[in-house]
Amino acid sequence: MSLKPVNVNVLIIGASAAGLMCAIEAGKRGRQVMVLDHANKPGKKILMSGGGRCNFTNTDISADNYISRNPHFCKSALSRFTQWDFIALVNEYRIPCHERDLGKLFCDNSASDILDMLLAECKKVKVAIRLDCEVTNIEKTATGVFSTDTSQGIFQSASLVIASGGLSIPKMCASPLGYKVAKQFGHRVWPTAAGLVPFTLQPQDKERLAELSGIAVASSVSNEHIQFNENILFTHRGLSGPAVLQISSYWQPGEAITIDLLPGLDLEGLLKTRQATQANIKLKTLLAEVLPRRLIPAVLGQEAADVPLQALSHARIRKIARQLQHWELKPNGTEGYRTAEVTLGGVDCNELSSRTMESEKVAGLYFIGEVVDVTGWLGGYNFQWAWSSGWCAGQVV
Ligand SMILES: Cc1cc2nc3c(=O)[nH]c(=O)nc-3n(C[C@H](O)[C@H](O)[C@H](O)COP(=O)(O)OP(=O)(O)OC[C@H]3O[C@@H](n4cnc5c(N)ncnc54)[C@H](O)[C@@H]3O)c2cc1C
Numbered sequence: 001m002s003l004k005p006v007n008v009n010v011l012i013i014g015a016s017a018a019g020l021m022c023a024i025e026a027g028k029r030g031r032q033v034m035v036l037d038h039a040n041k042p043g044k045k046i047l048m049s050g051g052g053r054c055n056f057t058n059t060d061i062s063a064d065n066y067i068s069r070n071p072h073f074c075k076s077a078l079s080r081f082t083q084w085d086f087i088a089l090v091n092e093y094r095i096p097c098h099e100r101d102l103g104k105l106f107c108d109n110s111a112s113d114i115l116d117m118l119l120a121e122c123k124k125v126k127v128a129i130r131l132d133c134e135v136t137n138i139e140k141t142a143t144g145v146f147s148t149d150t151s152q153g154i155f156q157s158a159s160l161v162i163a164s165g166g167l168s169i170p171k172m173c174a175s176p177l178g179y180k181v182a183k184q185f186g187h188r189v190w191p192t193a194a195g196l197v198p199f200t201l202q203p204q205d206k207e208r209l210a211e212l213s214g215i216a217v218a219s220s221v222s223n224e225h226i227q228f229n230e231n232i233l234f235t236h237r238g239l240s241g242p243a244v245l246q247i248s249s250y251w252q253p254g255e256a257i258t259i260d261l262l263p264g265l266d267l268e269g270l271l272k273t274r275q276a277t278q279a280n281i282k283l284k285t286l287l288a289e290v291l292p293r294r295l296i297p298a299v300l301g302q303e304a305a306d307v308p309l310q311a312l313s314h315a316r317i318r319k320i321a322r323q324l325q326h327w328e329l330k331p332n333g334t335e336g337y338r339t340a341e342v343t344l345g346g347v348d349c350n351e352l353s354s355r356t357m358e359s360e361k362v363a364g365l366y367f368i369g370e371v372v373d374v375t376g377w378l379g380g381y382n383f384q385w386a387w388s389s390g391w392c393a394g395q396v397v
Contacts, residue, residue: 003153008034008128010397011148011157013177015042015129017386018369019163020118025394026159027125034155035122036133036148039173043115045165048172049383054111056090057083057387058380059103066385067249067375069190073349074374074385077357081391083384093117102230104379138181140362159397161366163390166343167192174337178371179346185362188348190373194340195249198240199257199331206332208298209234215292219243220263225250229263237335245378248334249344259327261299262290268321271309275317279310283320291324299323342382346373357393366393 010026012019015037023033035042046054058065061083063075087105090097095117096108107113122129134151138160141147146160164178179189201209212234219232221243233241247257274286284296284305297305300323312320334340347367351360357372359365368389376382 005147005154005156006034007156008032009157010034010159010161011036011146011155012161012163013037013135013148013181014163014165014369014371015039015131016045016163016165016369017043017118017383018165018390019161020122020127021387021390022161022163022366022368022394022397023127024118024121024125025391026397027122027127029395031397033125033127034157035127035129036135036150036152036155037129037131037173038134038175040132042119042129042131044172045169046115046118046383047111048169049111050106050380052111053106053108054114055100055104055106055380055383056097056114057086057105057384059083059099059105061381061384065377065379065381067195067344068349068373070349070373073352073354074388076354077388077392078384080355081388083380085391086384086387089117089121090114093120102379135177138184140185140364144364146364159364159366161368161393161397162347162371163368164371166346166370167337168194168197168340168343170337174343178367182347182367182371185359185365187351187359187361187367190345190348192343192345194334194336194342195344195375196245196341196378197248197334197336197339198235198238199244199248199251200238200333200335202330202332205329206238209239210236212292212294212298215295216241217261217292217295218263220260221247222258222260223247223250223255232259239329239331242378245341249342249375249377251331251334253333254330256328256330259329260325261295261327262325265290265325267325268318271312271317271321272314275309275312280308283307283309283312287324299327341378342375343370344375346371349373355392356396357389358396366397368393 009031010033012035015035095113137149148155162178213236228243228246230242369386
């Protein structure tokens, strides 16, 4: 370890989506860039994303797909470096990719195609990357230079970029460093919470729904803030699937969510019509035409599932339709940061420039990516925020 400080123009902490994008752009401008990471490999979250295929952006991106105390903050960055700019880079590298539902773009082969592309771009512009590097102290000296002490020596830089992400998946090297640095330099940090995360269930619901593990149902999941129409997935731990992950980012402990297991269907009308034509069939037999068979007794109870249609009063039919289409469930909690895809909250946007991501309190200090209080929906939105915010900082650092 050398005791002599290493001088660079730009020091970036975090060698993943936002940090690498910023490094590439700064490197293109001829800046001498060093990226530090305490992990033993860059871009671990990129590699594990999208089930290993990285949902790297979405064809349809707007500020409405993001949660923030300042919903306007992300607009500038998202419009300056758009999904089409990132797609152009992916196409330049001839990375095979495809579009899935709701505009989500994935690699055909592997998320490593995206990471390899970013690392190749870094190499082109001579970005230096130091791994296994622990940051122990950061100071801004009297001369206005940042001095960063690490396990691999001291780095001095005119610009310091914090791209250390949020708290989700500690096993993948997530750490609170970014929030600590923000607080150290006088920034407000909004409380953090796990987002895009499965729900755990109350003991009685867990027991009742345990046998449904593995079943996915196209549903509409809502609360008083928002509604998502995607699959829900029953798991042995609770409830997951895209619609559940989405609503988890809008959920507060103690609140209920409402699930419509048959979105768009007039179930009450259907039950009444079939009662008139097939009075003898059991409720579960009819419902098995539109729902997974095992789900029916679990939600309605075995007694109701076995009732023949002729035995149902109109009031009971209404109640059954409501149970399946307005199913109120109060989650016990979430699986927390252990499995969350993102971290809600973080560095207050109102103290950053929306154009450059520079701190309005400390010149030369920048926050980009997930550490900022901008959290995207499921569907490639979080990576697009990392690319866009990283790109913006990269133009000026
Ligand atoms: C399982 C999973 C799947 C996901 N899939 C998708 C998807 O398909 N599409 C999508 O848009 N989003 C997805 N996300 C979210 C997305 O990965 C993140 O929003 C994105 O990676 C954020 O980028 P970032 O660069 O800000 O932070 P990160 O990617 O988290 O990178 C932060 C970097 O900082 C480093 N670091 C942290 N602390 C320190 C420290 N103390 N010292 C030095 N270095 C440090 C970390 O090692 C890491 O390399 C997924 C997340 C998870 C967990």
